[in-house]
Amino acid sequence: xxxxxxxxxxxxxxxxxxxxxxxxxxxxxxxxxxxxxxxxxxxxxxxxxxxxxxxxxxxxxxxxxxxxxxxxxxxxxxxxxx
Numbered sequence: 818x819x820x821x822x823x824x825x826x827x828x829x830x831x832x833x834x835x836x837x838x839x840x841x842x843x844x845x846x847x848x849x850x851x852x853x854x855x856x857x858x859x860x861x862x863x864x865x866x867x868x869x870x871x872x873x874x875x876x877x878x879x880x881x882x883x884x885x886x887x888x889x890x891x892x893x894x895x896x897x898x899x
Contacts, residue, residue, distance in 0.1 A: 833898055836860070840890055850877035853890055862897050869893075 836856060843852040850872065857863045857871075866872060871893060875886060 829898070833894060836894060836898075837891060841887060848878070849883065849886070853877075853886075860894075860898065862893075865897055866893065 840853055840856055843849050854863065854866075854872065857866050871889075875882065875889075877886065
């Protein structure tokens with residue numbers, strides 16, 4: 818097991834927060850689904866998301882469940898990046 822220095826832990830937390838902020842602030846002209854998928858792809862997480870069925874069973878265009886989807890995104894990112 819590798820013990821991370823406080824500096825590395827802080828940078829990792831900042832990196833994760835930047836990702837989540839970019840997902841939360843998706844541009845109006847962009848599909849939320851596509852934006853999240855592209856962020857996952859940039860992190861190399863799209864295959865893990867597919868294996869876990871991350872993008873299945875939700876209507877990603879429904880603005881009323883956006884907060885629920887965001888919680889799901891946060892949980893997934895924390896699980897796979899921290």
